[in-house]
Amino acid sequence: MSVQVTVICMLRPLEVPFRYLFGPGPSNVPPRVLAAGGRGIIGHLHPEMYEIMNDIKKGIQYAFQTQNNMTIAMSGSGHAAMECAVFNTVELGESVLVAVNGIWGERVAEIAERMGANVHIMVKAPGGVFSNGEIEKALAKHKPVLFFLTHGESSAGLAHPVDGIGDLCRKHNTLFLVDTVASLGASPIFMDQQNIDILYTGSQKALNAPPGTAPISFNERACQKMFNRKTKPVSYLFDMAHLSNYWGNDGQPARLYHHTGPVSGFFSLRESLAILAEKGLEESWRHHKEVAGYLWKGLEDMGLKLFIQNKDLRLPSVTTIAIPEGYNWREMLQYIMKHHNMEMTGGLGPSTGMVSVRGMLKF
Ligand code: PMP
Incomplete structure (x- = not known):
């Protein structure tokens, strides 16, 4: 007897929404x-x-x-x-x-x-x-x-x-x-x-x-x-x-089969x-630093506090924002996703509830 599995969903075409991926990866792919x-x-x-x-x-x-x-x-x-x-x-x-x-x-x-x-x-x-x-x-x-x-x-x-x-x-x-x-x-x-x-x-x-x-x-x-x-x-x-x-x-x-x-x-x-390689590592590092600098300034001008205070120790690819007191980080991230189609994430492991994480779109 064949196993009964409802496959109505498989008769619909694949749907993938556009998202601005500002979490810590995956990022938007050019x-x-x-x-x-x-x-x-x-x-x-x-x-x-x-x-x-x-x-x-x-x-x-x-x-x-x-x-x-x-x-x-x-x-x-x-x-x-x-x-x-x-x-x-x-x-x-x-x-x-x-x-x-x-x-x-x-x-x-x-x-x-x-x-x-x-x-x-x-x-x-x-x-x-x-x-x-x-x-x-x-x-x-x-x-x-x-x-x-x-x-x-x-x-x-x-x-x-x-x-x-x-x-x-x-x-x-x-x-x-x-x-x-x-x-x-x-x-x-x-x-x-x-x-x-x-x-x-x-x-x-x-x-x-x-x-x-x-x-x-x-x-x-x-x-x-x-x-x-x-x-x-x-x-x-x-x-x-x-x-x-x-x-x-x-x-x-010879290279032998190990896995596909x-x-x-x-x-x-x-x-x-x-x-x-075309862009060059130095240019890539410079570009990330420049874009991150704009982002950090913009966030601080809005009155938000960055989690890593020393600028020289901040990761240019992933910016962490200290959760402002009295705000629910999950609700904020859900709001941003719903209204702006943007993915940002919360902290992970020991930083959960302390930061929200924002990567960046840079091409
Ligand atoms: N190390 C660091 C620093 C990461 O940010 C991540 C992914 N967020 C990983 C390891 C694990 O990578 P993956 O999710 O691709 O397995």
């Missing part, structure tokens, strides 16, 4: 990137696809400012890159140190805990900044194999300083993992110069591509650790031994990285 994603599908193991993946690798190396060979895009959202970074570089029972000053540190701590790492956290209130001194003390105490820091803490609107931390991690024989999902392309980061061992981002923020792919790069130190493991990583899908072959990074003559990559997502990602 027509050129949408068109790239709408191209006909080819096989994920065809030579033309390899060419496109090679271009993506170059585009990521430029965006990350790195020459790392072990540079790929994950088939999955930012979380895929988070899990890939942790699963590949950490083994059961090893010590991991996580800086928590918003939801993303909390999330990575949970990921590491779930795979059985020995997790230590350093905690600040949302938007708090860790000094290099504090970080060094914790590195010396916990002797972690991996230290995690969020560069662009989107739940707080913070651009955390990164200089000098990579050197401290080297001194303490720790890998330095940095999350730039919300900041890449908007706020300067120099993977090689800043001695960052593992860096990842997402496609759907300042890169302006659809969600679903996530660039990640590992340097030689990180490769040494992850390719000399005693045990296999807990995830088959995110195992870099396989992914490095799929991306042509392992020096083998998101072909359309890779087309879009390539186009968004091409736009960044």
